[in-house]
Amino acid sequence: MSRLLILSVSAGNGHVRAAQALEAAARQRLPEAEVAHLDAMQFVASGFRKLYTDGYLRLVKHHPGMWSYLHQKSDATPHAAASQRLRRAMERLSSGTLLKQVRQRQPAAVLCTHFLPAELLLRERQRGRLDCPVWLQVTDFDLHNMWVVPEMAGYFAATDEVAHRMCARGLAAGRIHVTGIPVMPAFQPAADPACERAAELTRLGLDPARRCVLVVSGGSGVGDLPQVVGQMLAGAGDFQLIAVAGRNEAARQALEALAPAHPGRLHVLGFTDAMHRLMAAADLVVTKPGGLTVSECLALGKPMLLVSPIPGQEEHNAGYLMEQGAAWLAYDGIGLLYKLQRLMTEPRRLADMAAASSALGRPAAAQAVLDQVLGAARS
DSSP: OOOEEEEEOOSSSHHHHHHHHHHHHHHTTSOGGGEEEEEGGGGSOHHHHIIIIIHHHHHHHHOHHHHHHHHHHHHHSOTTSHHHHHHHHHHHHHOHHHHHHHHHHOOSEEEESSHHHHHHHHHHHHTTSOOSOEEEEOOSSSOOGGGOOTTOSEEEESSHHHHHHHHHTTOOGGGEEEOOOOOOTTOOOOSSHHHHHHHHHHHTTOOTTSEEEEEOOOOTTTOOHHHHHHHHHHSSSOEEEEEEOTTOHHHHHHHHHHGGGSTTTEEEESSOSOHHHHHHHOSEEEEOOOHHHHHHHHHTTOOEEEEOOOTTHHHHHHHHHHHTTSEEEESSHHHHHHHHHHHHHOHHHHHHHHHHHHHHOOTTHHHHHHHHHHHHHHO
């Protein structure tokens, strides 16, 4: 097979990270020139891009109630409804450059990690302007109606229940594959996790003999990250903490200012591409329940304390993880501190959550997806 094209959409980070994981896995199996990953938002009209990406981020951050309503409304709206036809028409009018890019590359197969390019390419196939198979990877632990794009070559689901929901919404059972959500190759469980944990904590200047909590999200529901971390460290419990501020420089500086008051207990980072190493060091991960982040935790068998889920998809992710025993959910800052204290003082419960997380993990999801895509191309 030649020319595998992977399409993502940078509305949030998860779709892009799933595509990057698939790209990395594909490059291990195909010559580099035969694999390409494009963010669809780089090839659409600027006004549409701003509305689609910035608008989404503003809604989920500042107007979660409105986002919840829109999420539920669109999930219940048939694809044939006038509002959905209008939405797809606007997307097509804004995506001419993207479609031209796809046609010029003449891919042998296209793999989408977001429903938008899948919908656009479905129409291209129906109009006879594209003749290669198009595959769709769902990146959450639930299924929204927008992901139900008919006539794809195949669909990749996180769990058996997501696959069941695909069938219930009319997708062909023979085209549905339960693979998990792709994560980067670095998120592979170590042969000796305890030894790796100790080595990573030592590298960070932390104590392998003490429990370690990794905090990768403050979230609007529990306060900003420096405030949350300060409250955690001021509470009861003998543990140390790694706080990742990402690209928020103000938060990183505020966290650094906290460190002297808690000698040996707080390690602060800004943006990092070594999240797999930080997770390996952690006994518990405090995070928002985004599909990709929790898939990375599951791949490494890490228990989670979830905060600030986005209404809709992240709430459903949280529900699945709690149902399976791999996570707890803190509804607010008070709940976060209470549940953190409990988990730090109940090692048996924490170990049970870690075991449940490990049982759910699919570190080879990207390879499983490629087995289907490349195998179909060879047959």
